[in-house]
Amino acid sequence: MLTVDNIDVYRGETHVLHKVSLQVGHGEIVALIGANGAGKTTALRTVSGLLRPSSGRILYTPEKGKETIEISTVAPERIVGAGISQCPEGRGVFSRLTVKENLLIGAYLRSDKGVEKDLESIYKMFPILEERSGQAAGKLSGGEQMMLALGRSLMGRPKLLILDEPSLGLAPLVIDTIFDMLKRINAQGVTVLIVEQNAVMALALSHRAYVLETGRVVLSGPSAELADTPRVRQAYLGGE
Ligand SMILES: Nc1ncnc2c1ncn2[C@@H]1O[C@H](COP(=O)(O)OP(=O)(O)OP(=O)(O)O)[C@@H](O)[C@H]1O
Ligand SMILES: [Mg+2]
Secondary structure, eight states: OEEEEEEEEEETTEEEEEEEEEEEOTTOEEEEEOOTTSSHHHHHHHHTTSSOOSEEEEEEOSSTTSOOEEGGGSOHHHHHHTTEEEEOTTOOOOTTSBHHHHHHHTTTTOOSTTHHHHHHHHHHHOHHHHHTTTSBGGGSOHHHHHHHHHHHHHTTOOSEEEEEOTTTTOOHHHHHHHHHHHHHHHHTTOEEEEEESOHHHHHHHOSEEEEEETTEEEEEEEHHHHTTSHHHHHHHSSOO
């Protein structure tokens, strides 16, 4: 579905990503883990078209058997339109707008008639968002804002949902709820690419994972296997 092929990315003068390659298959949950400053956000922003690779390319096939497009040269809004939606680092909710307005922003590229119905199904998934639909989003707790950010992404009916550190700053119980939701969303056919510093949670959730260190992919494989490798246990799981 998504093939990141040997990309180099600079931010200003800094060479952040070095020949990074990764793949996400239809229906998978893929995690990208790594320490602070490894380049995780940079990788996601490049997939979304907000940053451009200086070399390499990114290919996207929205549905099996459909045409593959090279998205590394395509405008960000067209990438969203093609079904890739990103829940950004820090959630990015518009705090002065209401919860409902935030959700509707997620559907701004859609012209179909299903928006009301999807709003209802988001409310069903996150009843708190319906209760708070008329309130300013800035009044929500961190966990509720995460649900709102997730709901907003889903309003765009993504085929590939990208999340940047959804667990950041949230209490363990709230993180469990969010990760359960992600499992359910994936079971409904949405492919997921998730970036996390919380490697324990990310490896438990995902089918496969990549480890990024100072801008390079140093390990990859099935998440259960990675969780068992000494390097990952030592560096990311706090183990021996
Ligand atoms: N706007 C920017 N201009 C220049 N360098 C930047 C910019 N943003 C990030 N960097 C640098 O790029 C590198 C990777 O940053 P990035 O935000 O992608 O890492 P990350 O893995 O997401 O880290 P974190 O876990 O802190 O979110 C860092 O060295 C950072 O200093
Ligand atoms: Mg980051």
